[in-house]
Amino acid sequence: MKFFLLALLTTTVLFGAKVVDVDEKYQDSQKCKVCHLRIVDEWSNSWHSKSHFANDEYFRQSMKYVSKKTRKSLNSVKVQCATCHNPRISVTSTGEDYEIAAIMGLDKGSKVDKAVNSKSISEGVNCVVCHNIDKIHDEYNDKKRGINRVEWTPSGTMTGPFKDAVSPYHKTIHHDFMDKTPNKMCFVCHANDRSVKGLVFTNMQKEYKGSKTCVECHMGPKRKDVASTYKMRGNKAKIRQVRNHSFAGAHITSMWKDALRLKLSKKGKNILVTISNPQPHNLPSGFGSREILVELVYKNGEKVIESKTISLSRHYTRKRAKPTIAHLAKKQTKDTSIPADGKRVLKISKVAGATSVEVTLSYRLVNDEVRSLLKLQEPRWSQKSFIAKDEIRY
Ligand code: HEC
Ligand code: HEC
Ligand code: HEC
Ligand code: HEC
Ligand code: HEC
Numbered sequence: 001m002k003f004f005l006l007a008l009l010t011t012t013v014l015f016g017a018k019v020v021d022v023d024e025k026y027q028d029s030q031k032c033k034v035c036h037l038r039i040v041d042e043w044s045n046s047w048h049s050k051s052h053f054a055n056d057e058y059f060r061q062s063m064k065y066v067s068k069k070t071r072k073s074l075n076s077v078k079v080q081c082a083t084c085h086n087p088r089i090s091v092t093s094t095g096e097d098y099e100i101a102a103i104m105g106l107d108k109g110s111k112v113d114k115a116v117n118s119k120s121i122s123e124g125v126n127c128v129v130c131h132n133i134d135k136i137h138d139e140y141n142d143k144k145r146g147i148n149r150v151e152w153t154p155s156g157t158m159t160g161p162f163k164d165a166v167s168p169y170h171k172t173i174h175h176d177f178m179d180k181t182p183n184k185m186c187f188v189c190h191a192n193d194r195s196v197k198g199l200v201f202t203n204m205q206k207e208y209k210g211s212k213t214c215v216e217c218h219m220g221p222k223r224k225d226v227a228s229t230y231k232m233r234g235n236k237a238k239i240r241q242v243r244n245h246s247f248a249g250a251h252i253t254s255m256w257k258d259a260l261r262l263k264l265s266k267k268g269k270n271i272l273v274t275i276s277n278p279q280p281h282n283l284p285s286g287f288g289s290r291e292i293l294v295e296l297v298y299k300n301g302e303k304v305i306e307s308k309t310i311s312l313s314r315h316y317t318r319k320r321a322k323p324t325i326a327h328l329a330k331k332q333t334k335d336t337s338i339p340a341d342g343k344r345v346l347k348i349s350k351v352a353g354a355t356s357v358e359v360t361l362s363y364r365l366v367n368d369e370v371r372s373l374l375k376l377q378e379p380r381w382s383q384k385s386f387i388a389k390d391e392i393r394y
Contacts, residue, residue: 224242
């Protein structure tokens, strides 16, 4: 019995997320500004800085929806999603007792309530998320992500790419996942996201092809600049090889131009639309319900005869085949994304009276179904980002 208890205890310590409080000196990016202004500005424009529910309508509405449909308190859902969206949260799970307190309205001022509303997590995936990772447990079960996959450095120790960095404000430590194997760090969160029913609706790690690193594209190429403007002991600040912290991705319209390639050809009575993806991960990828639109305009000369749109998106269902969002899904429709370093070919028929067809590819962050389920208001969710266009005569 004693042995059993001991074994139980060690496994919780080993596999449970361990919280390390971050001293106020390091909690938010404002504290880093005097010496790392460029990086703080770049990061502020990234969607990592918007991963907190206050700053992302889609995320906020999704949590409310999950809470409503699972009859779990909103705070419990917030704690659950914080695993990757706010990993410096001080409470990592909630139990039945909390649910009861929440229903009775007795949770105000509780540990959980304080944790989800704390200013210290309001920046989401900020500096002290990535730069306080001390260990990544690749040997853990694939399900364990975000906070459950890492160990934190002591407060005030920054993990970085340089072996010889010295700072007057914080300690520094080098780890290979900061320069040699950065994908390992990105996959702490960008992999194996699953629904409450255990359906894995995204797994970038599994679909990844080739040896390119995420940072080469999403943090741009290495270039010469200072990592910190602080002059150690009156010396000049060191010139380093640095990257950009804006993590430009799917929310930035200009990033989509030419992200996929489009080729049109004729085959018998049909037109073949070949969409190829030179990137090392599928597109759309990552979060579910993203959408690629294929718009077809059939023309005779300049006159439009007919137009139609094909949507390449994944749809999710719950009980009794009711449409839902990825996080609640029991089932998903066939994967229509364009595979990493691969292609998808659509066969479209010709239209009588038309002599040519014009094809436009674009991307949307959220498909119609989920946008209406969640009642998203901000225009960005329905905005089309242009990818490519071509025309063929027949
Ligand atoms: C999503 C993870 C992530 C977040 C968030 C993040 N960084 Fe980084 N940071 C990295 C990676 C990865 C590198 C290494 C890039 C390389 O050189 O390949 C890096 C490099 C650095 C460097 C070394 C110089 C450079 O630019 O390469 C400094 C200094 C730094 N980060 C500071 C910060 C500060 C300050 C913040 C918050 C405003 C921050 N980082 C947020 C991942 C992150
Ligand atoms: C008083 C100035 C100062 C402040 C404030 C400061 N840093 Fe630094 N930091 C430095 C200096 C100097 C370096 C070393 C630069 C070099 O060697 O090129 C550095 C290096 C780093 C590195 C790279 C470490 C490595 O080993 O590669 C990271 C990451 C970092 N800082 C993060 C932060 C974060 C996050 C904050 C805010 C919580 C912060 N810094 C606040 C001065 C500062
Ligand atoms: C602690 C978890 C975590 C880590 C580690 C992490 N990310 Fe993220 N990342 C997120 C979350 C959460 C979002 C979504 C934020 C939102 O949209 O509200 C995101 C968003 C992004 C986006 C924007 C995608 C879009 O749809 O516009 C890019 C690009 C990205 N991450 C790249 C990276 C790269 C590259 C690394 C590794 C250097 C990395 N991330 C590490 C959690 C993480
Ligand atoms: C060869 C360049 C390249 C590499 C390497 C790369 N990406 Fe991307 N990624 C893109 C392009 C291009 C897009 C589509 C336009 C955009 O969002 O920037 C994209 C989109 C994304 C998106 C949004 C997907 C969507 O459909 O909404 C995420 C998240 C992302 N990348 C994360 C990562 C992560 C994490 C890695 C490493 C495991 C990585 N990327 C490696 C080029 C790259
Ligand atoms: C395994 C880590 C992980 C967990 C846990 C997680 N997310 Fe995310 N989430 C991400 C990453 C990484 C992205 C960015 C991927 C992308 O942009 O394609 C993201 C993006 C999103 C987005 C898209 C935001 C945007 O601006 O487009 C929504 C909505 C979202 N998550 C909702 C949730 C909800 C609700 C929960 C809790 C029920 C949750 N997530 C839990 C990792 C996670």
